Amino acid sequence: MCSRNLQKRSISNQTFKELLASLMDEVDGEVLIEMAVVVWRLWKRRNEWIFQEIFTNPTSILKQVNQKLQELKVLYNNPSNTSERQEGREGIVEFWKPPPNNFYKINWDAAVDHKKCRVGVGVIVRNWEGQVMGTMRTNNSLFPDPHLAEAYGALQAVSLGTELGLRKIILEGDALNVVKEINGELEN
Known part of the structure; x- marks a missing residue:
């Protein structure tokens, strides 16, 4: 019984991986970014509900996704913002900087x-x-x-x-x- 469940799980994981690979090959980069932001916010909503018992209205989720997409567009259009810090709604946000060559x-x-x-x-x-x-x-x-x-x-x-x-x-x-x-x- 237990081995069957594991086998089903690995098949579904493989199917998911194939779907993800297909999406990355066929979908425009901007659409992938939008999908990633939506999935990120839904996952965050799930965690807020499970761990903090905070319910976020779906309309609010959409507004937050749109806000995050706008912030990403600003960052993409002005790369100098990503080198240090940017003042945001939630305070100062640090951005990732790449390490030196070969690190x-x-x-x-x-x-x-x-x-x-x-x-x-x-x-x-x-x-x-x-x-x-x-x-x-x-x-x-x-x-x-x-x-x-x-x-x-x-x-x-x-x-x-x-x-x-x-x-x-x-x-x-x-x-x-x-x-x-x-x-x-x-x-x-």
Whole structure:
């Protein structure tokens, strides 16, 4: 029974991968961006509902998607905005900068689910041209401490870089205290 379920799941994953590959080959880049923003916002809405019990009206979702698409168009039309920071509705937003030539940048972020005592981590590896070289996500039953979650995320980032055989890397996370600890600026 269990092996059948796994087999069905892998078939559906393969079908999804084929559909995604077909979309990327046949659909205009602008449409792909729109689809990505819609899917991102729907996923965020799902997480808000599950983890925070916040319900967002579908009309509000559409407005947020349109706002994000407008912001992306402004960024695309004015590349100088992406080099540092941009003042947005939600405060200052940092934008990703590529690493120097022949280096890889590994970004990570962590999330905490206090109710279920779980920590989730996402990691992305990009080269000096901004191309994605690898990604991973994981979740684990850990004490739901944000500092611990970010430290665990940094460990996962390093592990992925090692697994990929990368030597020249720059680690980048948004938890200043963890970054300072990694750089040896804080005693712990």
